[in-house]
Amino acid sequence: MKKRIVDVLHRLLVTDYPLSIEQLAEETAASGRTIRNDLNEINTFLADLHIGPIQTLRGKGILLKLTSKQQAIVWQALQAQQSEYMTREERSFDLLLHLTFSKEILVLNKKEEAYQISKSSMDEDMRRLRADINKYGIEIISLGKKDCG
Numbered sequence: 001m002k003k004r005i006v007d008v009l010h011r012l013l014v015t016d017y018p019l020s021i022e023q024l025a026e027e028t029a030a031s032g033r034t035i036r037n038d039l040n041e042i043n044t045f046l047a048d049l050h051i052g053p054i055q056t057l058r059g060k061g062i063l064l065k066l067t068s069k070q071q072a073i074v075w076q077a078l079q080a081q082q083s084e085y086m087t088r089e090e091r092s093f094d095l096l097l098h099l100t101f102s103k104e105i106l107v108l109n110k111k112e113e114a115y116q117i118s119k120s121s122m123d124e125d126m127r128r129l130r131a132d133i134n135k136y137g138i139e140i141i142s143l144g145k146k147d148c149g
Contacts, residue, residue: 001045001081002118004028006039009045009064009078009105012054013071018061049073092129099140 001009008024024118025035039062043053050072052073055063066074086094091111130140 001041002038002116003121004030004034004118005041006078006081008035008038009042009074012042012062012064013066013074015063018057018063023061038073046074049077086115086126088121088128091117091125092132095125095129096133116149 002093005027011019011024013025021035021039021124023030024030030038030088039054047141049070051066051074055065059064080117095106095111098104108122109119112119115122117125126140126142133140
């Protein structure tokens with residue numbers, strides 16, 4: 001699950017009142033369509049835990065009503081999932097290792113999938129990595145898909 005989806009789920013878990021899609025979109029700097037897609041993924045996650053979906057309250061927004069036992073199950077599942085994720089520093093180190101020692105071309109969209117992060121998070125990781133290694137006179141050059149052959 002991407003960080004934004006975890007953030008949306010966290011927001012729903014700690015809120016006792018309905019939230020609008022627009023409010024969640026603004027808080028996460030995403031579009032309403034993206035939030036709707038995220039909600040579908042959250043509902044799939046909840047279904048896998050045998051927990052009912054997020055409720056839509058007409059004219060009010062969305063609400064996740066859970067018992068304390070269900071909340072504990074969700075929190076535990078989130079913690080287990082988050083332990084699988086790398087921090088930004090860990091991802092930067094992994095990218096640097098790949099660039100330094102691998103003979104394979106670094107394909108960023110494959111790394112996005114492997115790290116389970118968004119394109120904007122990957123772009124920020126690369127921007128920071130470029131800045132860090134530029135201090136040593138090293139430059140990362142990006143090639144478009146057609147240039148990679």
